[in-house]
Amino acid sequence: MADMARLRCPWRVGALSIGFSVAIIFFVLVEMHMFVTQQKYANRASFAVESEEGCQRELRKLGDKILTQQTTLFELKKFDGFWFVICNIVVMSGVDEKARLEEDNRVLGTELEDFQNKEQLAKISGSSKLGPVAAVVIMACNRPDYLERTLKSVTKYHKDVAEKFPLFVSQDGSNQDVMDTARSFSSVNFLQHLDENPPKTRNPGEIIAYYKIASHYKWALTQLFNKRDFRRVVILGDDMEISPDFFSYFEATAPLLDTDKTLLAISSWNDNGQEKFVSDPEQLYRSDFFPGLGWMLTKSTWEELAPKWPNAYWDDWLRLKENRKGRQVIRPEVCRTYNFGEQGSSLGQFYEQYLKSIKLNNVNVDWRSKDLNYLKKGQFNPIFNSLVSKAAIIPASQALTEANYGEGDIRVQYYSLVEFKYLAHEFGIFEDTKDGIPRTAYNGVIVFRWKGQKRVFLTDFFQQLDTIETL
Incomplete structure (x- = not known):
């Protein structure tokens, strides 16, 4: 009986050793397959980094995911307990993990391709995030x-x-x-x-x-x-x-x-x-x-x-x-x-x-x-009003003489559109009006240059400057 026990024991140990060897080989093959798969997407990620600086943050995220998967896979090497139990864990877990990692890598690869395609489309279109100005x-x-x-x-x-x-x-x-x-x-x-x-x-x-x-x-x-x-x-x-x-x-x-x-x-x-x-x-x-x-x-x-x-x-x-x-x-x-x-x-x-x-x-x-920003109504009006107010008020009868020989900006008031057209004719600017508004007028004020830098303001007497809204 003792002889029979001794014969059965080596057989069991041999069988256990073979099973373990198969499991280890299978595990190594799984690991190599995953390494090749991961290497494939790592190469694609490397290409994206080199070709487009804008992709780097996204690719780092993808790299972190792949690294996490690698860490999980290598954690499977840490095992304790009976050889038979270990073989089953390795085999079953290896199969499940292989399937999960392949699916995750497929998804990550698709995400990477989509990202690259979007970057390429942006290059081709040349459009900014806000689109054309006009x-x-x-x-x-x-x-x-x-x-x-x-x-x-x-x-x-x-x-x-x-x-x-x-x-x-x-x-x-x-x-x-x-x-x-x-x-x-x-x-x-x-x-x-x-x-x-x-x-x-x-x-x-x-x-x-x-x-x-x-x-x-x-x-x-x-x-x-x-x-x-x-x-x-x-x-x-x-x-x-x-x-x-x-x-x-x-x-x-x-x-x-x-x-x-x-x-x-x-x-x-x-x-x-x-x-x-x-x-x-x-x-x-x-x-x-x-x-x-x-x-x-x-x-x-x-x-x-x-x-x-x-x-x-x-x-x-x-x-x-x-x-x-x-x-x-x-x-x-x-x-x-x-x-x-x-x-x-x-x-x-x-x-x-x-x-x-x-x-x-x-x-x-x-x-x-x-x-x-000075052109916004609330800021423009005080600035414009100040320019007009600082100009010397000149009677219409002396407007041309003062414009030709005087110094500084001048302001000439008109009391009707008829008088405005007379002044416009004297200076040579547009006499035309539409719906009671002279060309270029702002709140009844028409401004133009005379002899270089001097400004001439033709102002509507009945439209006082302080009535111009500043809000």
Whole structure:
């Protein structure tokens, strides 16, 4: 019996040893498989780190997860108890852990690929988190030569800001030369407005072009704001050249338009921007008069205006008090656009007298370094009021003499729009008014330069400066 016991004991030990050996081999194979799998994703993570600095924080998280899995796996080497029990634990736990780790690594690998794909997409699109500053649309119809001149001017400065200011040409009608011109510029997105129901004039003898223009504007702005969901749009005519700092000017003033609800738009134009009336390229003002000719508005303002958009004369309509609702426009002293459209729907109105001599800014102002908070209504009014109040009050009969030979800023009061037009004619500025508002006026004050640095303020006697709200 003792012999039989001795024979059975070695057999049991041998069997136990074989089972343990198998378990160990199986464990080693599992470990090697996991090492290869982990190495595969570790290589991918390494590639992502080298190729994109922005991925590093995410990849560190993934690396921490993999390291945790490795630690868990190696913890399985710590075992106690009977050999038979250990073999079962190793085998069963190894199988379960293998399946779990493979699934986790599959998920982590998918996350890594998705992250890399998103980073690559961001590279391709070049879009910032906030998206473009504004779409820029050039409104065109049937003047291919004018459009080409405008596009050459715009694209000269557009290349470096293409992602911030997507460029569009919106054509009204089917003039083939206009279409070919627009499409010859690679940076241009082309829109075409084909009116199935051409507008009709309300009164005999009216110029139908004004009706077509209003219809085209409504269609184009609807396309950009509602169909393409831009936050802001800058509108240009097909007869305009721009300044070197045109785009940075609009980028710098965009936040004002978003946050100051007393603003209707941002304009690049000064109606009294003739060379003899301007000097400071960094000076900006608020104005009750909507100038147009290169301007930016927001989607929220468009959603207010679109339902009641007029059939014609959209710019004069926008100048009505009922549509402005007490809001102003930011405008520069020196224009950021130049209008060369001598031939057009307005038949050259004002061109020779006022538009031809407009000064286009040629200084590349670094608007990013400028604090423009002074243009907010609560801060602008005290500053502006102080400038006007410090100017010497001069009788209208002596205005020109004092402007030519006196020193310092002058202030000339007018008592009616008739008297304003007389003074405007004497100095040579725009005499035109819309809904009782002179061009460039702010609370009845029209400001322009005279002989370089001197300011001339034409002020409405019945609009006292201390009545201008400062809140």
